[in-house]
Amino acid sequence: MRTSTFIMICVAVAAVVFSLLRILGNEYYFFAGYVVLQFIVLATAWNILGGYTGYVNFGSAAFFAVGAYTTIFFHKTFPLPIPILIVIGGFLSGLIGLGMGYLTLRLRGAFFAIGTLALAVVLATIVTNWSYLGGARGAYVLRPDEIAVIGSYVQYLFLLMLLLAVIAIATARGIEHSKLGYGFHTIRDDELAAEASGVPTLRLKLIATTISGALMGMAGAPFPYYLGYVQPSSAFGLEYAVNSIAMPMIGGTTSWVGPLIGAILLATLQQWATVTFSSEWGVLLVGVLLVAFVVLAPRGIVGLVEGWRRRRAG
Amino acid sequence: MEIPYDLLINALVAGLLLGAFYAAVTVGVSVSFGILDIVNIAHPGFIILGSYIAYIVNQRLGVDPILASIVLLPAFYALGAAIYQVYYQSFERRGEDALRGLAFFFGLLFVTEVALVLVFGVDYRYVQAPYIGPSYNIGIVDLPLRMLVPCFVALALVAALQIFLAKTFIGRAIMGVAQDQLALQLMAASPTKVKRIAFAISIATCSIAGALLIVIQPIEPSVGREYIGRVFAICVLGGLGSLPGTLAGAMLLGVLESFTSTFYGPSWAPAVSFGVLLLVLAFRPAGLFGR
Amino acid sequence: MAGPLLEVEGVGKRFGGFVALDGIDLAVNEGERVGLIGPNGSGKSTLVNCICGTLTNETGQVRFNGDVLDGLKANERTHRGLARSFQLPRPFTSLTVAGNLRVPLVYTVNARPGRHLSNAEIDTRCAELLTLVGLGDKAEKYPRDLTQVEMRKLELARALAAEPKLLIADESMAGLSQAEVADIVKLLIDLNEHGITIILIEHIMRAVMSFSQRLVVLVSGKKIADGKPELVIQDPEVERAYLGQ
Numbered sequence: 097m098r099t100s101t102f103i104m105i106c107v108a109v110a111a112v113v114f115s116l117l118r119i120l121g122n123e124y125y126f127f128a129g130y131v132v133l134q135f136i137v138l139a140t141a142w143n144i145l146g147g148y149t150g151y152v153n154f155g156s157a158a159f160f161a162v163g164a165y166t167t168i169f170f171h172k173t174f175p176l177p178i179p180i181l182i183v184i185g186g187f188l189s190g191l192i193g194l195g196m197g198y199l200t201l202r203l204r205g206a207f208f209a210i211g212t213l214a215l216a217v218v219l220a221t222i223v224t225n226w227s228y229l230g231g232a233r234g235a236y237v238l239r240p241d242e243i244a245v246i247g248s249y250v251q252y253l254f255l256l257m258l259l260l261a262v263i264a265i266a267t268a269r270g271i272e273h274s275k276l277g278y279g280f281h282t283i284r285d286d287e288l289a290a291e292a293s294g295v296p297t298l299r300l301k302l303i304a305t306t307i308s309g310a311l312m313g314m315a316g317a318p319f320p321y322y323l324g325y326v327q328p329s330s331a332f333g334l335e336y337a338v339n340s341i342a343m344p345m346i347g348g349t350t351s352w353v354g355p356l357i358g359a360i361l362l363a364t365l366q367q368w369a370t371v372t373f374s375s376e377w378g379v380l381l382v383g384v385l386l387v388a389f390v391v392l393a394p395r396g397i398v399g400l401v402e403g404w405r406r407r408r409a410g
Numbered sequence: 411m412e413i414p415y416d417l418l419i420n421a422l423v424a425g426l427l428l429g430a431f432y433a434a435v436t437v438g439v440s441v442s443f444g445i446l447d448i449v450n451i452a453h454p455g456f457i458i459l460g461s462y463i464a465y466i467v468n469q470r471l472g473v474d475p476i477l478a479s480i481v482l483l484p485a486f487y488a489l490g491a492a493i494y495q496v497y498y499q500s501f502e503r504r505g506e507d508a509l510r511g512l513a514f515f516f517g518l519l520f521v522t523e524v525a526l527v528l529v530f531g532v533d534y535r536y537v538q539a540p541y542i543g544p545s546y547n548i549g550i551v552d553l554p555l556r557m558l559v560p561c562f563v564a565l566a567l568v569a570a571l572q573i574f575l576a577k578t579f580i581g582r583a584i585m586g587v588a589q590d591q592l593a594l595q596l597m598a599a600s601p602t603k604v605k606r607i608a609f610a611i612s613i614a615t616c617s618i619a620g621a622l623l624i625v626i627q628p629i630e631p632s633v634g635r636e637y638i639g640r641v642f643a644i645c646v647l648g649g650l651g652s653l654p655g656t657l658a659g660a661m662l663l664g665v666l667e668s669f670t671s672t673f674y675g676p677s678w679a680p681a682v683s684f685g686v687l688l689l690v691l692a693f694r695p696a697g698l699f700g701r
Numbered sequence: 702m703a704g705p706l707l708e709v710e711g712v713g714k715r716f717g718g719f720v721a722l723d724g725i726d727l728a729v730n731e732g733e734r735v736g737l738i739g740p741n742g743s744g745k746s747t748l749v750n751c752i753c754g755t756l757t758n759e760t761g762q763v764r765f766n767g768d769v770l771d772g773l774k775a776n777e778r779t780h781r782g783l784a785r786s787f788q789l790p791r792p793f794t795s796l797t798v799a800g801n802l803r804v805p806l807v808y809t810v811n812a813r814p815g816r817h818l819s820n821a822e823i824d825t826r827c828a829e830l831l832t833l834v835g836l837g838d839k840a841e842k843y844p845r846d847l848t849q850v851e852m853r854k855l856e857l858a859r860a861l862a863a864e865p866k867l868l869i870a871d872e873s874m875a876g877l878s879q880a881e882v883a884d885i886v887k888l889l890i891d892l893n894e895h896g897i898t899i900i901l902i903e904h905i906m907r908a909v910m911s912f913s914q915r916l917v918v919l920v921s922g923k924k925i926a927d928g929k930p931e932l933v934i935q936d937p938e939v940e941r942a943y944l945g946q
Contacts, residue, residue: 152512154451199692205508206449207691210642213451214684217639221681232677275807282793282804288755289791291775292784294809294863298774334635338520345513350795380524387517390510391500 099270106262114255126254130322132363133257134315138336139343139355140264141311144271145304146341147349150284151205155212157336158219159189159309163316164331165223168235171320172228178256182317189313190306197305201298213337220332234327237320253322257315264311268352271307280304312340335379339363342386348398357397416550421672422665427557429664431626433657434564435619435637436644437571438612443642444651445584446605446612448497452515454637455522456613460486460620461535461629462526468537475537476563479621483614490613493518494606519634526631534628542625560622567618571611572653584608636680643687704767706731706898707867711761712751714744721747723922724761729867729900734893736913736930737902740943744922745902746788749869753785754778765867779809784865786856788872788902792844798855799840802827805863826862833888834858835881850876857885867898874905886912910934918943 117125138156146152163185170176170184192215200211224232243252271277279300282290291297320326339362347358362382369378393400435457442450463482464475471478501511536542545554575581583604623629644663648655667682705728714722722744729735739745750756752763754775763770770778784805793801806823810816818826831837834854844852857873870889874882886908893899903909909916909930916933918926920942926933933939 146509150509152509152516154512154516199688203691206443206512207646209449209512210451210638211688211691214639214643214687217636217684218681218688221678221684225677278804279808281795285793285795286791288775289787289793289859290804292753292755292779292787293805293859294776294779294812295804296774296776296808334520334523338516341513341516345510349509376524376527380521380528383517383521383524387514387521390514390517391496394500394510 099266099273102269103262103266106266110258110262114258117254118251123248123250126248126250128367130250130254130257131367132360133254133261134319135339135343135363136261136356136359137257137264137315138312138340139347139359140261140268140352141308141315142340143344143349143352143355144268144311145308147344147354148271148277148280148284149301149304150287151201151301151304152209152341153212153305153308154209154337154341155214155216156312156340157332157334158212158216159193159312160316160319160336161216161219161223161328161331162189162192163313164319164326165229166313167317167320168229168237168326171237172235178253178318178321182256182260182314185317186310186314189316190310192313193305193307193309194302196309197302201301201305216332216337220328223332224328230326232328234325235320236325239321239324249321253318256318260311260314263314265352265356267307267311268355272351276300276303338379338382338386339366342382342389344396345394346385346389346396348396350395350398354396354398361397417672419550420552421668423551423553424557424672425665425668426661427553427561427664428626428668429661430561430564430657431557431622432640432644432664433660434560434567434615434622436641436656436660437568437653438615438619439641439645440648440651440653440656441571441584441608441615442612443645444656445587446608448609449512450515450609450612451512451638451642452519452522453612453616453641454634455519456486456489456616457620457623457637458526458629458631458634459522460617461624462530462620463617464621464624465535465537465629468539472538474539475621475625476539476559476618479617482617486617487610487614490610491606493613494609497609498602498606519638523631523634530631532630532632534630535624536628537624539625556625560625563618563622567615568653568657571615575653580604580607636683639680639684639687643683643690646687646690705729706733706766707752708764709748709752709761710764712748712758712763713760714747714751714756714758720922722751722758725919725922725924727917727924727927729898731866731898732893732896733898734890734912734914735900736909736916737900737919738904738906738909738916738943739919742921743919745919746871747922748919749785749871749902752869753783776808779805779863779865780812782864782866783869784860784863784867785869786853786860786871786873790844790849790852790856792847792852792855792859794844796843797840798836798842798844798847799824799827799831801844801855801859802830802862805859809863830858830862833861835884850881853877854885861892865897867900868892869900869902871902872904874903874908882908 117129138160142153142156166185166188167181170181196211196215200208223229229235240249243249246252246255271280279295282293282295283297283300287297343358343362344355346362347356348354366378366382369381389396439450439453442448442453460479464479467473467478468475497511497514501514541555541559543556545552546558547553575585584607587601587604640663644656644659647662648659663683663686666686667679670682671679707729709725709727712722712725725748737745747756751758754770754773765778765781765783793804803823806818806826811818828837828840831840834857836851836854836858839847839851844855847855853873853875857870860868860870874885877885882905889899889901889912901909901912913930915928916926916930917924918933918939925942926936926939
């Protein structure tokens with residue numbers, strides 16, 4: 097299937113989803129749905145680097161928060177429409193991904209992973225000490241109630257995130273079916289052999305890090321308007337890191353399908369657990385599932401399904 | 411500019427005392443990462459676990475936390491051995507290991523932290539001991555006992571481990587397993603068993619390090635996160651796998667943090683270790699004493 | 702072209718306190734067939750890694766075609782015409798056998814100025830190479846379905862796919878039967894006569910002697926002999942250090 101056809105199908109599905117929710121009319125679905133979509137973007141973005149090339153990013157929160165805090169900065173300085181903020185946030189995050197990649201990607205994967213964690217903490221500390229952005233106390237953003245054409249502001253945010261999800265998935269799939277994705281595979285399988293075969297591994301890894309970081313930043317940009325309040329301890333929190341790792345690893349890392357399944361499943365599960373017990377239980381569940389899947393079902397849900405289908409056919 | 415000498419000297423001393431403690435925290439990772447090449451980022455989580463266990467024992471039984479941690483060494487050793495078994499069974503294949511191994515330990519770190527939040531809540535906990543509170547004064551230098559005692563215990567721990575690795579048969583086998591599995595097999599020692607012992611030892615150190623931590627400062631579950639950066643920054647600074655290097659790196663970092671805290675404020679302290687880590691990784695990944 | 706194709710000058714490499722390579726000098730002329738032998742741990746693979754850029758040598762210099770290679774990454778060296786097979790096979794496990802060969806064709810051959818193979822031409826070339834090494838019927842299989850011996854053949858084929866000027870074959874024949882060894886030697890000599898300079902690293906003396914025009918011996922990181930094969934194996938130092946084992 098050509099990429100353009102795929103994108104059209106995605107847009108069609110998105111339109112259907114949005115229309116359905118409008119018909120149902122319950123604002124809660126839009127609120128909850130936004131979170132699920134946000135994690136679809138984060139999980140897909142993480143997977144472009146982690147799943148396709150094998151380089152683990154523990155600092156997803158950093159890129160997400162850069163998007164969020166860029167929005168806060170402009171909100172206080174010179175308010176801009178969200179779509180533009182998304183582009184700016186994505187651009188900055190991508191740049192940071194590139195810079196950090198350049199510093200650490202020439203080393204082993206383990207050092208890159210730790211480096212991403214370091215980045216998250218360094219950025220968090222900078223923001224915490226930057227009172228213009230609210231510092232440790234956090235920053236408030238007044239969310240408008242209405243917007244032209246669509247009506248409810250929350251529905252507007254939902255729509256934006258829906259489009260971002262389509263962009264993320266289309267990008268992931270586009271990469272998979274391209275020479276770029278092919279190169280990523282070789283890096284993941286055996287980086288040394290890939291280098292010896294002529295694959296420009298550093299360049300490809302930098303591309304992956306930049307795209308991944310940019311998408312995460314884009315996911316973060318609307319966040320202040322969604323929640324109304326941003327605080328460094330939660331924006332830079334490990335919860336984002338765990339989710340963006342768990343969702344692709346539980347769903348399956350080999351294609352765009354895995355993060356989608358993982359995100360929908362885990363985000364919904366977490367919402368249920370948070371409402372029924374507490375948010376800590378929700379996030380504990382994600383952590384436990386991550387460890388369980390990594391040990392017992394490393395190819396994720398996609399892998400389990402493939403295995404089951406192969407056994408039925410063979 | 412008038413250099414405030416007493417502030418300077420105290421910051422230096424505090425940094426050195428802190429650095430010794432950091433060495434105790436890191437020495438386990440020097441073994442698991444430096445020698446065994448296992449990226450156990452859950453290490454700080456186990457240290458916090460050790461802190462909480464020391465807290466319970468101290469609160470319920472009134473026992474000195476550091477003493478308790480020594481008694482609990484076998485328990486932590488067993489935990490380490492069990493984790494290594496799971497790690498070994500699940501991640502034998504090359505290549506895939508890196509991603510899954512990292513995800514595994516990250517998951518463990520996270521689960522440990524959240525479980526502690528669910529059990530203990532997010533309030534700060536602290537222990538009671540006769541050396542928490544008083545301090546010695548030598549001239550203008552302030553030596554709080556709650557830093558001094560952990561400093562000595564930490565140095566003893568590092569020294570004991572170094573002697574173990576250098577002088578005993580198993581210790582030398584552990585040092586050797588990093589380089590030559592074949593020679594090890596010829597010596598009739600199973601590499602897997604040796605690695606398991608080494609990893610178990612690295613987790614055992616968490617028991618003591620945890621007790622030292624809660625003596626030095628009150629704890630709550632997320633305190634472990636700051637230590638991830640510190641631990642790996644020190645490991646890389648000191649050159650992987652070298653215990654003397656770890657000690658030196660730890661002292662250096664302790665002093666750097668102490669100065670930053672004294673002259674720029676404590677809210678910048680977390681960035682110091684992570685910033686150092688990024689810089690070292692970018693410019694001198696073999697460490698200051700690197701091989 | 703004036704001067705040797707490959708010049709290794711004073712190359713040294715340490716791992717911690719262990720000296721893997723101690724100032725190696727080696728010159729290989731275009732069109733030569735060089736055999737490299739030495740006991741396990743003598744530094745042969747380390748030397749290959751330093752020449753090809755997988756490891757960085759601490760002292761000395763490596764020159765290829767007159768250009769200094771130091772500072773160039775492994776993939777850049779492959780682009781210039783160096784190719785190697787790995788002593789322990791490192792196939793791309795998620796790609797098919799044929800897919801493994803596509804990688805150097807896409808990323809090296811097609812990356813060089815001028816030449817550009819179409820997808821169809823790449824597929825044909827993969828099939829040719831597989832037939833050449835005797836894996837013709839395994840194109841759609843995965844590396845995990847191959848035997849150790851077949852994986853070594855895949856390694857060799859993958860190195861050849863990069864269309865090198867200089868090929869370094871690192872223990873490609875371990876485990877092969879006598880007949881298979883003879884086949885690979887014949888293949889390599891054929892390739893050499895068609896213009897590829899080859900360094901063969903092997904323990905199978907029969908293969909090394911019948912293949913090499915020149916024999917180099919490495920022991921404990923030092924080169925102890927370099928000359929005509931029949932003379933080198935009679936060198937008492939070589940006998941003592943290596944052949945006596």
